[in-house]
Amino acid sequence: MFKKILFVVVVLLGIISASIYQYFQVLKQPVQASSSPFLIVERGTSSKRLADILVEQKLSKPSMLLPYILRFDPKFKRFKAGVFSLEKISTLEDLLIHINGTQEAQLSLRFVAGRTFNDWQKEWQGAEFLKQTLKNKSEPEIAKLLGIEQPKLEGWLAPNTYNYIPYSTDLALLKRLYKRQKRILDKAWQNRDKNLPLSTPYEMLILASIVEKETAKADERPQVASVFVNRLRIKMRLQTDPTVIYGMGDKYHGNITKRDLRTTTEYNTYRIDGLPPTPIAMPSEEAINAVAHPDTTPYFYFVADGTGGHKFSKTLKEHNQAVQEYLKWLRSKKDK
Known part of the structure; x- marks a missing residue:
């Protein structure tokens, strides 16, 4: 009887040891190169879906253990929705910590005072990872989308350096520029x-x-x-x-x-x-x-x-x- 109990204990210890070893093997695996410098986690993404995304983007090797780590490990189960930079990420553990506590990635775009609408349009159309939704829109059409009564946008956008989240839209960015200029003008008036x-x-x-x-x-x-x-x-x-x-x-x-x-x-x-x-x-x-x-x-x-x-x-x-x-x-x- 004692020998049977001892055998069961040894087997259980072996399983636990193997699981712990696999756990660390999964987390310490190096993050492979991705086609995108960002990881997008959509709102409502499940732990299983996130594990699939990591494999699809070649950020992790296939692992049966990964969905359970993402679901049950207190350090990694509170991952956030957003767009996260992969810069300076070495291991999968680094990445999971990153998406559990770090703010979304931010890029910046500078709009210089004294330039014209045409100048600025070239700037935002050439911005990295800014989703272009206005390319086929005329200036009056863009003005209407922003809620501007005049058909020309000239003057209505505030010069400054603006941060934006990768894959956000050009329209969302322009709305911020317009709201800032409108606020400045109203106060001055x-x-x-x-x-x-x-x-x-x-x-x-x-x-x-x-x-x-x-x-x-x-x-x-x-x-x-x-x-x-x-x-x-x-x-x-x-x-x-x-x-x-x-x-x-x-x-x-x-x-x-x-x-x-x-x-x-x-x-x-x-x-x-x-x-x-x-x-x-x-x-x-x-x-x-x-x-x-x-x-x-x-x-x-x-x-x-x-x-x-x-x-x-x-x-x-x-x-x-x-x-x-x-x-x-x-x-x-x-x-x-």
Whole structure:
């Protein structure tokens, strides 16, 4: 009898030892190369289905034990739904720990202030692992999907660096850009200085886009905004080159001629009164706030000063002199 009991105990110990050995063999197996740098775990995935997915993606060798590890082991049974990076994952144990406690993978995309809708469209269409659902949509169709009343998206998306989860959609990303810009604009409009010559938040957005294109220096934006506000107050044309360039579209090749300045387009502020019909770029929050709170100045003119900034003038005579100084600086630079 004793011998039978001893035999059973030995057999059981052997089975337990083999199981423990197999358990560690499964967990310590190296993760093989996958065709994707990410593992997608759908909501509602069972432990058996996850084991199958790991085998299908060659992240694990077939194992009868794996579904039970995923179902019963306290360290691994609380795996999450999401998209997880496989970077720096060496073993299956590393991967299971990763999907049980780590946030989803994040990629980033930077949208630069002062660029146009067309520029930004190329950026998101070329983004890695961003699901493209808008490629066959026109700009008015995309605007409608975002809930924007205007048919053009220009100006309505906020410049910034945005994180996104791999395989999320371009539309979901654009909704975040639009909501951010709408929030910035609404706040700026509510807190704007009194008596600005602007009738709507959209007009503020249009003017902010012009300010954005005219100067990259943050400390100059309130001054530049003051020039345009001063002109609007006395119904003087804005006469700003970036609007001409925007109106030229594909015809612009790096230079503006006198003929271009004389050619009437709906954006040529040398030829039209007031603001152009839409923004001409994506303005930053700083540019929007500069328009909401422009400096109080006597200036109606400005021209580049050769140092990255601008020379501001009260009269046309002063402005013409500043232009001549700038041209002189350009000639001296070419002679060197």
